[in-house]
Amino acid sequence: MAKAVVLFLRVCVQLLALPIYLLSLLGIWDPFCKKIFFPFFIEKITASYNQKMSGRKQELFCNMQEFAGSSGKLTLLEIGTGTGANFQFYPPGCKITCTDTNINFQRGLSKSMAQNQHLQFQRFLVAPGEDLNQVSDNSMDAVVCTLVLCSVQSIDNVLKEVLRVLRPGGVFYFxxxxxxxxxxxxxxxxxxxxxxxxxxxxxxxxxxxxxKNLEQAKFSEIKLRHIQVPLHWTPVKSHIIGYAIK
Incomplete structure (x- = not known):
């Protein structure tokens, strides 16, 4: 019975979104979404999300500087940088390599970079998290991935790449x-x-x-918590937060 109700309500939602389904069928929605709608949506939602999650993010990244190498400058790779929603929480002097599959976040990203001059931006790579071949093995002190693993093709392959690019003792924040x-x-x-x-x-x-993917990956230590985020009237309130050490 429950499955039947779910299917019925799914159809109702799909009927409400019928124009989008038709645009998708015609091959119009995907390029429109990637180029216009999704970058606009992410830029608008980032400020609200960061306001609600500021304390959580500060707590999450508070020990980041402890993982800096001998130079004292933290080398950081961010997977799915988007509009740079995390920049304000990174320690001064942090050397950042940004990656994303969508180049259309540039307006919001440029704005965030200009607002966070305490950071050193190294380069921007157009690459999926599953294939970071432009990043050397054992080259990063830290890797960050927030609100990205929900949409990658393979979480396990992303985590394999995270472990590859992290130096021994490096940290992955999620x-x-x-x-x-x-x-x-x-x-x-x-x-x-x-x-x-x-x-x-x-x-x-x-x-x-x-x-489950994080717990099964080959990290030496993992600290993970389940939390509820006050994103009312949305189906994305359940979150996990934490970090894992290579």
């Missing part, structure tokens, strides 16, 4: 929305919205159990 408890109403609505949400928001998956 903050991701994940599947809610399977017995909760939140999970019920995640199941309802899943197909349409993924289409509208550039491949974002609502029901990934990302903590």
């Amino acid at each position: 903050l991701e929305h994940v599947a809610a408890d399977s017995s909760s109403w939140s999970y019920f609505w995640q199941e309802v919205y899943y197909p349409t949400w993924k289409l509208v928001f550039d491949g974002c998956c609502l029901t990934r159990e990302t903590w």
Whole structure:
């Protein structure tokens, strides 16, 4: 019965989003989403999300400087930089390599870079997290990935690349929305919205159990917590937050 209700409500949501489905069928939605809609949406939502999550992010990144190499300057790779939502939380002098698959975040990214002159921006790579071949082995003190693993093709392959580019003792920071408890109403609505949400928001998956991938990856130590974020009227309130050491 529950599955039947989910399917019925899914169809209702899909009917409401029918114009987007038609644009997708015609091959129009995907380029429009990547070039215009998604960058605009991310830029607008970043300020609100950072306001709600400022304390959490400060707590998450508070020990980042401890992982700096002998030079005292932290070398950091950010996967899925987007508009640079995390820049303000990084320590002064941090040397950053930015990566993303979407070059259309440039307006918001340039603004964030200009506002965070305490950082040293090294280069921007157009590359998926699963294939960071332009980054050398054991070359990074830290890797950061926030609200990205929901939409990658393979979480496991991203984590393999993270482990490759991190030096021994380096750290991987993560903050991701994940599947809610399977017995909760939140999970019920995640199941309802899943197909349409993924289409509208550039491949974002609502029901990934990302903590399992992290726990199974070959990190020497992992500190992970499940939290609820006050993103009211959305299906992305369930998050995981923490860091893992190579």
